[in-house]
Amino acid sequence: RRGEMAKMTQLVNNEVFRAYATYAAIVLLKMMLMSLITAYFRITRKAFVNPEDTESFGKGESAKKYLRTDPDVERARRSHLNDLENIVPFVGIGLLYALSGPELSTALLHFRIFTGARILHTFAYLLPLPQPGRGLSWAVGYSVTFSMAYNVLKAVWLL
Amino acid sequence: RRGEMAKMTQLVNNEVFRAYATYAAIVLLKMMLMSLITAYFRITRKAFVNPEDTESFGKGESAKKYLRTDPDVERARRSHLNDLENIVPFVGIGLLYALSGPELSTALLHFRIFTGARILHTFAYLLPLPQPGRGLSWAVGYSVTFSMAYNVLKAVWLL
Amino acid sequence: RRGEMAKMTQLVNNEVFRAYATYAAIVLLKMMLMSLITAYFRITRKAFVNPEDTESFGKGESAKKYLRTDPDVERARRSHLNDLENIVPFVGIGLLYALSGPELSTALLHFRIFTGARILHTFAYLLPLPQPGRGLSWAVGYSVTFSMAYNVLKAVWLL
Numbered sequence: 001r002r003g004e005m006a007k008m009t010q011l012v013n014n015e016v017f018r019a020y021a022t023y024a025a026i027v028l029l030k031m032m033l034m035s036l037i038t039a040y041f042r043i044t045r046k047a048f049v050n051p052e053d054t055e056s057f058g059k060g061e062s063a064k065k066y067l068r069t070d071p072d073v074e075r076a077r078r079s080h081l082n083d084l085e086n087i088v089p090f091v092g093i094g095l096l097y098a099l100s101g102p103e104l105s106t107a108l109l110h111f112r113i114f115t116g117a118r119i120l121h122t123f124a125y126l127l128p129l130p131q132p133g134r135g136l137s138w139a140v141g142y143s144v145t146f147s148m149a150y151n152v153l154k155a156v157w158l159l
Numbered sequence: 160r161r162g163e164m165a166k167m168t169q170l171v172n173n174e175v176f177r178a179y180a181t182y183a184a185i186v187l188l189k190m191m192l193m194s195l196i197t198a199y200f201r202i203t204r205k206a207f208v209n210p211e212d213t214e215s216f217g218k219g220e221s222a223k224k225y226l227r228t229d230p231d232v233e234r235a236r237r238s239h240l241n242d243l244e245n246i247v248p249f250v251g252i253g254l255l256y257a258l259s260g261p262e263l264s265t266a267l268l269h270f271r272i273f274t275g276a277r278i279l280h281t282f283a284y285l286l287p288l289p290q291p292g293r294g295l296s297w298a299v300g301y302s303v304t305f306s307m308a309y310n311v312l313k314a315v316w317l318l
Numbered sequence: 319r320r321g322e323m324a325k326m327t328q329l330v331n332n333e334v335f336r337a338y339a340t341y342a343a344i345v346l347l348k349m350m351l352m353s354l355i356t357a358y359f360r361i362t363r364k365a366f367v368n369p370e371d372t373e374s375f376g377k378g379e380s381a382k383k384y385l386r387t388d389p390d391v392e393r394a395r396r397s398h399l400n401d402l403e404n405i406v407p408f409v410g411i412g413l414l415y416a417l418s419g420p421e422l423s424t425a426l427l428h429f430r431i432f433t434g435a436r437i438l439h440t441f442a443y444l445l446p447l448p449q450p451g452r453g454l455s456w457a458v459g460y461s462v463t464f465s466m467a468y469n470v471l472k473a474v475w476l477l
Binding site for chain 1: 243244245251254255258259287288289293301304305308311312314316317
């Protein structure tokens with residue numbers, strides 16, 4: 001049993017893997033934050049989609065008027081979906097990349113730029129910033145994931 | 160070659176990792192089930208979104224009337240998206256958590272509560288149960304993932 | 319330090335894991351491609367959802383008319399969401415499956431069929447092909463993931 005745990009700990013002692021774990025946890029938490037932001041807009045804008053969510057506002061017609069879409073809610077939802085589309089590949093490809101034995105400094109550069117780009121992307125989407133703010137922050141994160149995928153395929157290619 | 164396989168098996172022999180693999184597989188299967196539930200509602204309610212999906216109902220206007228939204232279909236789709244938003248962070252953060260060397264009993268507690276909460280959430284969404292049923296089951300799963308992320312960051316923090 | 323890296327490399331030297339990394343990277347890149355396809359349709363069809371994205375077309379009413387939905391854009395978005403719903407479980411369950419020690423030939427069969435099915439699914443969705451083309455390619459990928467989940471649970475079951 002102790003031998004097993006020692007083996008496990010080796011992965012966590014590896015600095016590249018620790019860096020990956022840190023940044024993967026941060027961007028996943030950032031993605032989870034979008035649920036709270038959407039909920040905040042739903043409650044403050046009183047814009048719901050499920051009838052059972054409006055029952056505290058009364059029965060019948062008085063509650064039904066809160067079953068509507070709101071621009072801020074929809075914006076937060078699009079930002080959340082964009083996170084899913086981009087953070088999921090980062091977490092999956094990043095794990096393979098971290099295990100493929102990159103230099104720590106190169107790996108940190110990838111992880112930091114991606115994390116910074118996605119945080120910027122969220123601000124650009126929610127404020128919103130004028131384009132190409134959102135477009136550029138999206139493209140930077142996308143390119144980082146693409147670069148990691150290229151390094152993974154170079155290291156492990158087995159078709 | 161045998162040496163490699165032995166190394167691989169050590170990960171699977173680790174009890175925390177086996178527990179993670181069990182519950183991660185279960186919640187991912189639960190999420191996959193949502194596709195079947197959506198398909199079931201699309202077929203029984205005859206509510207489709209792609210024109211090519213309605214061709215078996217005939218050509219032209221007679222088929223076009225099945226290109227519509229249906230409350231049950233939309234509810235299943237929202238439940239599926241909510242799974243993506245919550246089960247993806249659990250699977251990603253849970254892997255890092257399992258590798259960070261937690262106590263088996265603490266890890267099992269996290270995995271079991273999350274899995275139970277997400278199964279409850281699906282029932283609360285589809286039946287639907289009155290609020291705060293769905294809200295609470297969502298919050299419990301969310302808190303478990305947050306607790307695992309906190310433990311990961313405490314163990315591996317490397318910025 | 320060198321000892322750690324050697325341990326890490328063992329995972330990458332394992333042939334099943336290398337095969338997993340190859341195909342997981344390919345399907346995640348394929349999923350990322352959907353962002354570019356959606357952007358291509360948004361730009362060529364001039365169909366946007368965020369007001370700040372249409373500002374280069376002028377101010378006021380002249381730009382507002384590009385805030386609209388377009389069938390090709392919506393089709394690409396549905397295909398992207400379907401990828402998220404199916405490729406995410408493949409990547410998560412596939413990792414656990416690769417670590418559960420399957421035969422290389424069996425593992426390659428799973429990974430190759432899934433990857434082929436999802437590439438077919440994208441063509442079936444975007445062209446579109448008549449049904450049951452899209453339905454069958456979806457079902458094949460779904461079944462492969464289900465088969466891997468069954469093997470994972472058989473190997474690691476710990477409730």
